[in-house]
Amino acid sequence: MTANVHSLRQRQQIREVFGAVSPRLKDVEAFLERELEHALPLVGKVAGYVLGSGGKRIRPALVLLISKMLGYTGERDIRYAAVVELIHSATLIHDDIIDGSDLRRGRPTANRKWGNQTTVLVGDWLYTRTMDLSLELGDVQIMRVLTAATLQMIEGEILADQVRRRLDLDETTYMDITRRKTAELFAAACALPALFQPSTLHLTDRLAAFGRNIGLCFQLIDDALDFTSSRSELGKPVMADLREGRITLPMILLLPRLGQDRRRRIEEVVATGEFASISEREILEMVTTSGVLTDVYRRAADYADEAVALTEQFPKGAERDALTRVAALLLGRRS
Amino acid sequence: MTANVHSLRQRQQIREVFGAVSPRLKDVEAFLERELEHALPLVGKVAGYVLGSGGKRIRPALVLLISKMLGYTGERDIRYAAVVELIHSATLIHDDIIDGSDLRRGRPTANRKWGNQTTVLVGDWLYTRTMDLSLELGDVQIMRVLTAATLQMIEGEILADQVRRRLDLDETTYMDITRRKTAELFAAACALPALFQPSTLHLTDRLAAFGRNIGLCFQLIDDALDFTSSRSELGKPVMADLREGRITLPMILLLPRLGQDRRRRIEEVVATGEFASISEREILEMVTTSGVLTDVYRRAADYADEAVALTEQFPKGAERDALTRVAALLLGRRS
Numbered sequence: 001m002t003a004n005v006h007s008l009r010q011r012q013q014i015r016e017v018f019g020a021v022s023p024r025l026k027d028v029e030a031f032l033e034r035e036l037e038h039a040l041p042l043v044g045k046v047a048g049y050v051l052g053s054g055g056k057r058i059r060p061a062l063v064l065l066i067s068k069m070l071g072y073t074g075e076r077d078i079r080y081a082a083v084v085e086l087i088h089s090a091t092l093i094h095d096d097i098i099d100g101s102d103l104r105r106g107r108p109t110a111n112r113k114w115g116n117q118t119t120v121l122v123g124d125w126l127y128t129r130t131m132d133l134s135l136e137l138g139d140v141q142i143m144r145v146l147t148a149a150t151l152q153m154i155e156g157e158i159l160a161d162q163v164r165r166r167l168d169l170d171e172t173t174y175m176d177i178t179r180r181k182t183a184e185l186f187a188a189a190c191a192l193p194a195l196f197q198p199s200t201l202h203l204t205d206r207l208a209a210f211g212r213n214i215g216l217c218f219q220l221i222d223d224a225l226d227f228t229s230s231r232s233e234l235g236k237p238v239m240a241d242l243r244e245g246r247i248t249l250p251m252i253l254l255l256p257r258l259g260q261d262r263r264r265r266i267e268e269v270v271a272t273g274e275f276a277s278i279s280e281r282e283i284l285e286m287v288t289t290s291g292v293l294t295d296v297y298r299r300a301a302d303y304a305d306e307a308v309a310l311t312e313q314f315p316k317g318a319e320r321d322a323l324t325r326v327a328a329l330l331l332g333r334r335s
Numbered sequence: 336m337t338a339n340v341h342s343l344r345q346r347q348q349i350r351e352v353f354g355a356v357s358p359r360l361k362d363v364e365a366f367l368e369r370e371l372e373h374a375l376p377l378v379g380k381v382a383g384y385v386l387g388s389g390g391k392r393i394r395p396a397l398v399l400l401i402s403k404m405l406g407y408t409g410e411r412d413i414r415y416a417a418v419v420e421l422i423h424s425a426t427l428i429h430d431d432i433i434d435g436s437d438l439r440r441g442r443p444t445a446n447r448k449w450g451n452q453t454t455v456l457v458g459d460w461l462y463t464r465t466m467d468l469s470l471e472l473g474d475v476q477i478m479r480v481l482t483a484a485t486l487q488m489i490e491g492e493i494l495a496d497q498v499r500r501r502l503d504l505d506e507t508t509y510m511d512i513t514r515r516k517t518a519e520l521f522a523a524a525c526a527l528p529a530l531f532q533p534s535t536l537h538l539t540d541r542l543a544a545f546g547r548n549i550g551l552c553f554q555l556i557d558d559a560l561d562f563t564s565s566r567s568e569l570g571k572p573v574m575a576d577l578r579e580g581r582i583t584l585p586m587i588l589l590l591p592r593l594g595q596d597r598r599r600r601i602e603e604v605v606a607t608g609e610f611a612s613i614s615e616r617e618i619l620e621m622v623t624t625s626g627v628l629t630d631v632y633r634r635a636a637d638y639a640d641e642a643v644a645l646t647e648q649f650p651k652g653a654e655r656d657a658l659t660r661v662a663a664l665l666l667g668r669r670s
């Protein structure tokens with residue numbers, strides 16, 4: 001029940017923050033639907049399943065909100081909001097294959113439902129099609145931002161795969177991976193609207209920095225929630241990261257604070273993917289009582305603060321205010 | 336030994352046909368090497384392994400030869416010859432994952448060596464990086480040709496995966512898949528040079544048609560060789576297509592000519608991937624004595640003829656002559 005209340009409250013907050021762009025978000029959905037209708041039936045089915053899995057559309061909403069803040073009145077915001085969501089979906093599809101994940105947002109993953117073969121190809125199709133969607137308007141600069149972000153995401157996933165099950169993963173490497181895997185697409189989503197009009201080009205880097213900061217905040221909260229949330233809130237098993245051998249910031253900060261025995265028992269979880277040597281409850285207690293979670297939230301708050309500070313250089317108004325609330329919302333998120 | 340003699344003779348013929356562009360082919364290799372040096376180490380290693388696996392560089396050579404035929408004197412031919420080879424490599428990498436292939440050109444496949452996880456991501460990286468390489472020069476029209484061909488290839492692979500192990504696969508569907516999977520990248524490689532200069536734009540479609548025809552010829556010969564060649568010539572097991580459940584033209588033409596018993600025994604091979612119910616030698620005898628192989632070669636020859644006929648509209652000279660020899664070479668290929 002708690003899960004539903006959290007989830008409902010959060011969805012409501014998201015709706016409020018992005019309220020000004022909700023009619024345009026519907027246009028984005030229509031754009032995505034049209035796009036999938038024209039794809040091969042199997043591609044449409046698999047991609048539709050992933051796109052329809054209850055994602056909160058935060059990235060597209062950011063594209064729309066920032067476009068509005070910059071006084072953009074054309075149609076590119078809808079197209080590129082859709083493109084960013086398609087890139088995000090392609091990444092999720094391939095990441096779930098890489099991680100061998102069975103569940104996402106409470107439903108079987110696409111690879112679980114259609115097999116790795118089909119889903120690799122659907123991911124490929126989505127990546128390539130997004131390029132095509134940008135090319136239709138000849139937006140070279142926009143495409144460069146998108147391909148650069150996509151390359152960073154893929155490289156982030158490659159690096160993450162290389163350090164899987166490595167308990168000696170250091171914080172700097174971890175933050176580099178997190179920036180690439182999560183923050184660069186947020187950065188791209190926020191920077192793109194500046195490229196829609198020559199008059200806003202000078203805001204590109206600042207908007208990217210804003211996006212990068214909320215992206216880092218978003219991911220650190222995600223890492224913490226993987227420990228503290230319930231299965232029903234997460235829509236996947238608790239401590240899925242640890243199960244799949246992904247060492248995240250809470251664990252990186254916790255390990256040096258542990259004695260050899262406990263460390264060894266956690267090593268076993270990471271090696272086997274099972275909580276035989278130590279229970280989830282014990283691990284949760286450790287990250288909570290050790291102060292590690294507080295540290296993680298503090299860092300996430302620092303990124304959110306940095307993002308909010310950056311908004312001071314954006315055009316004043318309701319949209320800018322909404323952007324500062326987005327940062328607070330991502331920080332306060334419970335699922 | 337026969338394999339080596341064939342292979343050597345063929346490589347020599349290829350060198351002769353593409354002789355006029357061999358210095359530029361070296362520049363393409365240098366371009367590819369530089370590209371991989373700047374990638375993540377793991378990406379460089381895996382992609383270098385695939386690129387260095389003894390591919391004949393037919394697609395890049397076509398880009399260079401046709402550029403020369405059209406009197407192009409800039410540097411785009413080298414870049415896009417490399418891009419086409421990178422796209423081809425990305426496709427091979429993902430296709431080998433999809434097919435679960437262990438061997439390609441006599442060596443373990445990348446997925447066999449580095450696992451599916453890493454190789455999915457390396458393929459993703461290559462696809463995305465090729466887009467970036469086109470964007471650096473702002474060549475929107477060229478990129479559109481490349482992304483369209485890439486989409487067709489991915490769709491071809493998806494369709495191929497859907498009809499895997501389906502003995503009722505009809506010829507029309509099969510030829511559509513073949514066009515997408517193989518011929519469209521040949522078409523793109525041949526059409527691109529027309530886009531390098533405004534003065535040759537009018538040749539784009541004819542060059543694409545030339546490429547499509549030699550691509551179809553290439554693939555039909557490949558399908559036949561999968562039955563008739565030896566393991567050492569192929570660099571992978573004989574009848575790998577059948578083993579992996581891929582029904583190709585020789586089988587499509589053979590099946591209606593067989594009695595129920597033989598048909599059922601072939602069904603078993605396709606279902607199990609093993610030649611327990613019927614030997615490779617028996618199958619080879621069937622495709623040979625039934626006249627099926629002759630039919631396949633005749634069709635391949637028709638595509639080669641069509642390609643040669645199209646060259647009449649190209650600028651006269653040594654390069655055009657070389658193009659007609661390419662068609663003959665692809666048709667007469669033994670491995």
